[in-house]
Amino acid sequence: MLDWYPIFLKEMLQFKRKLLRLGYIFSAMMAPIIYLITFGLGLGRTVTLSGGVDYLTYLFPGLVAMSSMNNSYSWVASTLNLSRLYFKTFQIYIQAPINPFSIMIGEVLAGMVKGLFASLLILFVGFFLPSGFKINEIFVLALLLNCFMFACLGVITGMITKSHEDTATYSNFFILPMAFFSGTFFSLDRIPHVFKPFIYIMPLTHTNILIRKNFIDTEALLSLFAVLFYCFLFFVLGYLLIRKYNE
Amino acid sequence: MIKIENLSKSYGKVKALDSLNLEIKKSEIFGLLGPNGAGKTTTVKILTNLTKPESGLCFIDGINVLKHPQEVKRIIGVVPQENNLERELTVYENLLIYGMLHKVKSLKKRIEDILSIMELKDKKNSIVNTLSGGFQRRVLLARALLPEPKVMFLDEPSIGLDPHIRRELWQIIRKIKTEGRTVLLTTHYIEEAEALCDRVGILFQGRLIALGTPMELKKNVGEYVVEFFNENGEFISEVCQSREEAYEIAKKRSNGVILRKSNLEDVFVKLTGERIRKIER
Numbered sequence: 001m002l003d004w005y006p007i008f009l010k011e012m013l014q015f016k017r018k019l020l021r022l023g024y025i026f027s028a029m030m031a032p033i034i035y036l037i038t039f040g041l042g043l044g045r046t047v048t049l050s051g052g053v054d055y056l057t058y059l060f061p062g063l064v065a066m067s068s069m070n071n072s073y074s075w076v077a078s079t080l081n082l083s084r085l086y087f088k089t090f091q092i093y094i095q096a097p098i099n100p101f102s103i104m105i106g107e108v109l110a111g112m113v114k115g116l117f118a119s120l121l122i123l124f125v126g127f128f129l130p131s132g133f134k135i136n137e138i139f140v141l142a143l144l145l146n147c148f149m150f151a152c153l154g155v156i157t158g159m160i161t162k163s164h165e166d167t168a169t170y171s172n173f174f175i176l177p178m179a180f181f182s183g184t185f186f187s188l189d190r191i192p193h194v195f196k197p198f199i200y201i202m203p204l205t206h207t208n209i210l211i212r213k214n215f216i217d218t219e220a221l222l223s224l225f226a227v228l229f230y231c232f233l234f235f236v237l238g239y240l241l242i243r244k245y246n247e
Numbered sequence: 248m249i250k251i252e253n254l255s256k257s258y259g260k261v262k263a264l265d266s267l268n269l270e271i272k273k274s275e276i277f278g279l280l281g282p283n284g285a286g287k288t289t290t291v292k293i294l295t296n297l298t299k300p301e302s303g304l305c306f307i308d309g310i311n312v313l314k315h316p317q318e319v320k321r322i323i324g325v326v327p328q329e330n331n332l333e334r335e336l337t338v339y340e341n342l343l344i345y346g347m348l349h350k351v352k353s354l355k356k357r358i359e360d361i362l363s364i365m366e367l368k369d370k371k372n373s374i375v376n377t378l379s380g381g382f383q384r385r386v387l388l389a390r391a392l393l394p395e396p397k398v399m400f401l402d403e404p405s406i407g408l409d410p411h412i413r414r415e416l417w418q419i420i421r422k423i424k425t426e427g428r429t430v431l432l433t434t435h436y437i438e439e440a441e442a443l444c445d446r447v448g449i450l451f452q453g454r455l456i457a458l459g460t461p462m463e464l465k466k467n468v469g470e471y472v473v474e475f476f477n478e479n480g481e482f483i484s485e486v487c488q489s490r491e492e493a494y495e496i497a498k499k500r501s502n503g504v505i506l507r508k509s510n511l512e513d514v515f516v517k518l519t520g521e522r523i524r525k526i527e528r
Contacts (some may be wrong), residue, residue: 006347010333010340017335088331095295096348097320247298 003098005219007106011079015114027122032122035059036129039185056131061139061211063186064119069204072115073150073157073175074167076107080158081167085183090141099245104155104235111151116164119143142211145227149203152234159241182198203230248273248398248431249294253303254303255453256289264300265291265453269390270445276420276430278444280437280511282519285450287433288328291402293324294431307398317502319348321512324391329404330383334376338386341375342393357393365389365419383434388419401425401432405439417443439514447511468514473497473507487516 018024040056049057076176084090093103157170181191182204191199199205206223213220249271256264264286271277279287292298294305296316305312312319330339339358346354367386375383384404391399401420405413413436420443423430426508433439440447441461447465449457457464471484471493477483486509487493499503 003348006344007345010344011335013340013344014333046414054318087334088327088329089333091297091327091331092345094297095320095323095347097317098348099317104299212372245297246293 003102003152004104004106004109007093007103008175011106011110014079015110015117016054028071028118029121029125031070031119033125035063035066035185036122036125040129040131053173054132056129058187058212060122060126060129060131060133061226062208064122065182065207065211066179066203068115068119068143068147069121069150069207069212070175070179071118072111072147073154074171075169076111076151077153077157077161077167078154078164080155081161081164084158085161085163088180094224100239100245103242104152104239107155107158108148108235108238112147115147116143119147123172133182138212138213138216139211140141140161141224142207142227145231146204146207146211149207149227149231149234152231153203154171155238156234156241159238159245169185178202200226203227208228248275249277249305249431251294251396251511252304252305254289254300255289256286256293256298257260257299262302262453264293265451267303267453267455269431269448269455269458271431274424274427275445276424276432276443278514279431279433279434279449279450280440280447281450284452286453288402288452289453290292291325291400291431291433295306295323295400298318299447302497321410322397324394324396324399325403326387326399327383328406330380330387330389332375332383332386334436335374335518337372338362338378338389341386342390344389344395344512345390351394359388361393365392365508373462380497381408384412384416388416392423396428398429398431401430403433403435405434413439423467435515436514437510441511449515449518457514463511464511464514468509468517472505472507472509472513473498474507475503476478483511484516486513 036056036059040059080090100181123135157167161167161170181195181199182202183199185202186195188199188205188209206226208219209223210227216224251267254264255262255266260396261284263284267286267290279290281287289298293300294307294312294320298311299313299323299389307319308322310318310322310408320515330509332342336344339362342358342361343354347357351357365388367382367385367389368379368384370382376384378386388404404420405416408416416441420430420432432440432444444461445461446458447464448455457467469488471487472484473487473493473496474482474484475497485493485496487496497506
């Protein structure tokens with residue numbers, strides 16, 4: 001029942017060691033702070049949004065979504081890739097009497113913790129900034145689902161990449177465009193109609209829609225279903241890749 | 248205890264295992280020898296569920312490895328060729344995680360016991376990365392022994408270790424045998440197989456080309472060896488069936504002749520060398 005726990009515990013022990021190194025926390029905060037200063041406090045002052053919302057209030061939840069995506073995804077993808085191909089520590093799980101489902105759960109939960117931790121750091125920084133942003137239940141739900149979804153995607157990348165360099169390639173092709181074009185920095189209304197189908201395929205787009213909502217309307221409901229669909233899809237694919245592991 | 252029937256596996260066009268048949272008895276140390284790429288590690292990987300074969304069957308303690316992998320995983324311990332300890336965790340944490348994965352009962356007590364047995368008590372809280380290669384190998388063995396497996400797979404366990412530490416490791420492996428466990432050991436070191444193994448199998452291009460006790464293999468191939476330099480200055484080592492045959496060859500040489508008893512290395516070189524020459528022709 002709790003077969004996933006040793007996998008989760010191992011990741012947490014390693015995470016704890018990394019946290020003790022001062023540089024880790026600062027490096028995790030660096031990118032969001034740069035975005036906050038550049039886009040929020042710098043360029044953002046010249047931006048006016050409909051409904052009288054100030055840009056920092058708009059940007060902030062998007063940055064949390066982006067950061068949680070980056071951290072959940074890249075930690076899982078990178079550690080899984082390294083442990084499978086270089087350190088061969090992943091093989092310990094395969095040779096242990098536990099099922100692939102437990103391995104998947106352990107890896108995803110560990111990825112979620114890292115994504116949530118990075119999000120908390122940004123929320124902490126945001127606490128000192130002048131914005132009208134407030135946390136509600138939909139925000140928490142969107143954040144949790146986003147961490148889960150991208151941790152699952154991280155498992156897929158970690159399992160299919162043939163070298164550590166491939167992880168960066170996948171990140172450049174999928175994660176980086178998503179970070180910029182999924183409504184993190186600007187409203188989806190401003191995107192030309194031709195590109196909209198591509199934008200709405202991206203999972204982060206739906207997190208960004210959901211995470212900014214104060215109540216569940218039709219748009220939020222559709223995005224919630226889209227996120228749940230991606231969560232299911234990525235989880236099943238990750239699970240199958242672990243189950244079919246063959247050297 | 249281990250039964251392999253017609254096991255085959257290819258990597259692309261390379262045939263790693265070619266209809267391998269092998270039986271390993273309970274409580275024996277069985278050595279699998281062979282040159283690089285002979286199929287030793289592939290055999291271990293199939294038996295420990297890391298790789299699936301194309302065809303064939305294998306059983307451990309009567310359990311079909313391919314049909315019931317979870318049950319097999321409960322009775323095996325693996326020391327892989329590469330050090331796959333969690334390098335940033337302590338020795339204790341490594342054992343704890345492994346023990347939890349294998350659902351070891353009274354885990355904390357068992358860890359303390361195994362640390363004592365393997366003389367690792369004072370390294371309990373050391374980060375693995377800070378340990379020497381010899382200690383890391385010892386931790387790998389301790390980890391594999393933690394769930395008290397019936398069968399141990401040691402894939403090149405002493406690779407990269409200096410002779411002194413290698414001999415310490417041999418003592419531990421002998422101890423494992425006295426506990427009644429079956430050990431399948433793959434090695435490049437012929438003297439290791441000779442010192443530890445009850446029986447030895449020599450693999451070449453995925454096929455078993457010799458099987459028996461080190462003594463039987465030496466008898467079959469030849470118990471005496473004559474070594475000398477020929478007229479062209481080439482070093483010649485001839486394995487002979489009898490002392491008389493060896494004397495006859497030695498007598499024809501005027502000086503610089505060594506006559507000695509054969510060892511497992513001679514058997515290995517003769518059997519694999521003959522095949523390599525055949526392929527080259």
